[in-house]
Amino acid sequence: MIPAKRPAAQPVRWQQSWREAVTDAGELLDLLGLAAHADSLLAAADTGFALRVPRGFVARMRHGDPRDPLLLQVLPQAAELGAAPGYTHDAVGDLAARAANGVLHKYHGRALLIATGSCAINCRYCFRRHFPYAQQTAAANHWDEALAWLRSDTSISEVILSGGDPLALATPKLVELSQALAAMPHVRRLRIHSRLPIVLPERIDREFTAWLAQLPLQRVLVVHANHANEIDASVEQACAALRAAGVTLLNQSVLLRGINDSVAALGALSERLFECGVLPYYLHLLDRVHGAAHFEVEPAQALAIVDGLRATLPGYLVPRLVREVAGAPCKTPVEHGAAMAQRDGIE
Template structure:
């Protein structure tokens, strides 16, 4: 285990095209017009934890973090806010889509910038960050709505906040009697494992609410020795662990790749939960496989893995119509690229055209 602190490890992340080009990780070269557009839309941050794998040519890591010229192509159907967060935002930084839970976006910075990010219209843009004080109306709203049982800290990645920046948010939520669980959506355990300090584990494990951490990971290669240690520390602290992954072309869209990822999660004590069909975020067409192929891939996992290790293939219906598990009861194929989804919010069928 290295003695590097997590801020040092964060600073070793590569943040521009020139650095990636020097290492020979850019096919198009540092001066490609398309790559400049990609960088403008979403910052670059290639975490130090991935460097060894990238140097070995691991495509499942490279496609997630190295900008591609294809990001400059924006399909007509792609949206700035693909899952409709803003439609359900009673106050800045707060999304209240389902009655019993809310999202609180405590930062829009991350320890890695994923080239398929669904919230790329805000993520990495420092001017979008809200201070704790600016989130006061959001916390007041949560206190005044007793049907809300869960607060999900997200963003961005809530665990890139320092302990002292995170503390007021935690304390605030812990004071609300009707909140039962606090959930963190984070990539930190695999991309910045040093951040999972004993102090953080102690703080989260000692909360008066049940704490869940939903770990975002997409490739078996992300489970390095350090990330496995980080996950073990969280489990030892009594924190419940589940996962979310995105089904990504060229990363995990083969049966073998997916089985390896899910086994790695399961072995690390993280229950596979969501397997997201990529949202219609701008410039992400090159990550999407046909939905029918995605459903067949997940069907093929039956019998290959314990049921506990098989995630739900999830479509967040574009436009803010809610999340569904993709099954014959919730999805209807209308034509080669057109689907209808049954909204869990209204029961209505919503027609979606894919690029």
């Protein structure tokens, strides 16, 4: 007698993985065998920025290691509670750049839509950790105000989706937006900035890639990985699906003390990204948002690291070191002379 075939296992939908994220710091430490370190690792009071991390991302953390570079990106720590000179709630001048509800206009030819305030992971260094998403979301009222502004400014050739994380939106919502954008003759490119292909690769499902494949705009997706350990086989598969849909893949990282502040760590990240068909794009100096000062790497050290990358990697694998300066017309390249001036207090 031939045994009956077992039904194929159904893939876990990304929404389920989202709902099952770890939101309790004690549980996170228990999962990693670090419960005994709770007193030394955790903030003693509410930092005002909730913990949230998908379980698939937790699975990539090193068990028993309180200095794991993935853990330190998401774990609320006492250092977040102290005030630091020069650190503010709006580190990059987003509120001053508001052009319409949920629309930021900082740079010529580009407009950024705050698509949603939701994100699958709360990174402790996030420059929008204090952003008033409830009042500033472009998706409100079927994108009406944001789309009206985009139609009115024909200098905009590229629309950037940001958040939160724009891929927190269901694909039909993204379809609704993209149909309206494609009807604007002056809009040629759609750029999406998302951490989800890294932290929740299940989001890159067939419905999503089918939408991207048929989209009549140039498509760029900028993922956000800070360390090579963030990239496992599931992330590699998600990147392959995106490339197959005709998407150009770039990566941006933030230089973070104790996490990726070495030539070895960033070199390994660039190599791993390229294995997945992703080009390193930007390496950001930390945005000085309140609660993140313990992550800062000094510009002189950052430049030394980038020099080390240039000495060991092909040029196309070396990300450009930049910082965002409120009111500047573009991302500001960090160069040796400027870094020395800042160190000496000239700026």
